[in-house]
Amino acid sequence: MGVLAQLGLILAVGALSAALTGLLRRYALARGVIDVPNARSSHALPTPRGGGVAIVLGTALALLVLWAAEVIAPAQLWALLGAGGVVAVVGFADDHGHIAARWRLLAHFSAAAWALAWLGGLPPVPFLTALQIPGWVGAVFGALYLVWMLNLYNFMDGIDGIAGVEAVCACLGGAALYLLSGHPALSILPLVLAAAVAGFLCWNFPPAKIFMGDAGSGFLGITLGVLSLQAGWVSPQLFWAWVILLGVFVTDATVTLLRRLLRGEKLYQAHRSHAYQHAARHFGRHRPVTLAVAAINLLWLLPLALGVGSGILDVLAGVVLAYAPLALLAFRFRAGAAEKQ
Numbered sequence: 241m242g243v244l245a246q247l248g249l250i251l252a253v254g255a256l257s258a259a260l261t262g263l264l265r266r267y268a269l270a271r272g273v274i275d276v277p278n279a280r281s282s283h284a285l286p287t288p289r290g291g292g293v294a295i296v297l298g299t300a301l302a303l304l305v306l307w308a309a310e311v312i313a314p315a316q317l318w319a320l321l322g323a324g325g326v327v328a329v330v331g332f333a334d335d336h337g338h339i340a341a342r343w344r345l346l347a348h349f350s351a352a353a354w355a356l357a358w359l360g361g362l363p364p365v366p367f368l369t370a371l372q373i374p375g376w377v378g379a380v381f382g383a384l385y386l387v388w389m390l391n392l393y394n395f396m397d398g399i400d401g402i403a404g405v406e407a408v409c410a411c412l413g414g415a416a417l418y419l420l421s422g423h424p425a426l427s428i429l430p431l432v433l434a435a436a437v438a439g440f441l442c443w444n445f446p447p448a449k450i451f452m453g454d455a456g457s458g459f460l461g462i463t464l465g466v467l468s469l470q471a472g473w474v475s476p477q478l479f480w481a482w483v484i485l486l487g488v489f490v491t492d493a494t495v496t497l498l499r500r501l502l503r504g505e506k507l508y509q510a511h512r513s514h515a516y517q518h519a520a521r522h523f524g525r526h527r528p529v530t531l532a533v534a535a536i537n538l539l540w541l542l543p544l545a546l547g548v549g550s551g552i553l554d555v556l557a558g559v560v561l562a563y564a565p566l567a568l569l570a571f572r573f574r575a576g577a578a579e580k581q
Contacts, residue, residue, distance in 0.1 A: 292456010
């Protein structure tokens with residue numbers, strides 16, 4: 241598949257995703273799949289949800305086209321399509337009627353195990369530049385990593401546009417990493433995913449006309465996790481570069497989780513204590529926070545990720561430089577702190 245054909249596919253995926261999101265909005269309104277504001281919501285008006293299915297379908301069709309054109313290997317196809325499909329189906333069912341947390345978690349770990357089996361396990365990436373995680377320990381670590389990635393993405397999908405903007409920025413950064421590190425053929429997967437998310441964002445950018453829903457957020461979380469592990473098999477530095485690109489979501493979700501654990505709160509209980517949620521209430525609108533996330537990704541995290549991915553910057557130094565200010569920002573906006581009454 242030539243460059244022009246790939247560009248055509250990227251544009252077609254974006255257009256298809258935008259059109260499907262519009263249809264899904266009509267479906268959600270007709271079927272009453274609506275997010276009604278409550279005490280734990282960050283929005284004020286009833287809004288249809290489930291638009292993330294457009295991202296899933298657009299990406300899945302693109303993956304099949306790329307596989308048929310022999311641009312991606314069968315292992316890449318089945319790792320992404322199988323794991324993402326399972327998570328999306330469970331999320332879609334949960335969007336339409338509650339599924340117990342234990343069954344969702346079982347499905348999530350099953351999807352993670354499926355992806356790791358097709359990838360060949362956890363890549364031999366140095367942990368903090370020293371420790372390598374081998375064998376079954378690596379498999380467990382890899383599964384926990386993927387399950388955390390998909391769940392944190394679900395947690396962070398709480399204000400208009402933020403999950404979509406994060407995915408587009410991370411995917412464009414990932415494509416840039418591959419181009420600059422001498423692996424241009426690998427850039428097609430993140431670019432396709434970015435196009436699918438951009439089509440959805442036409443409807444979800446503040447003020448949102450439809451929400452992503454668990455099907456879309458879970459799919460994005462595990463897909464980005466799989467892409468980062470695939471990068472690790474190419475080069476350990478590329479894995480850590482992806483971790484840097486996803487730093488805003490990883491930091492906010494992790495700090496929030498730890499602080500809620502320390503207070504003894506139930507982790508499955510709905511809340512509005514993420515830093516981005518406190519920030520949205522502080523500014524009184526979603527758009528400034530979503531745009532700030534884009535700015536942090538493009539102006540701070542992307543240069544550091546490119547430095548690590550190209551070998552110019554040491555992995556540990558790059559991760560610390562990326563995450564330390566994000567952790568301070570998370571505490572500044574009270575990540576995990578109880579909402580003031």
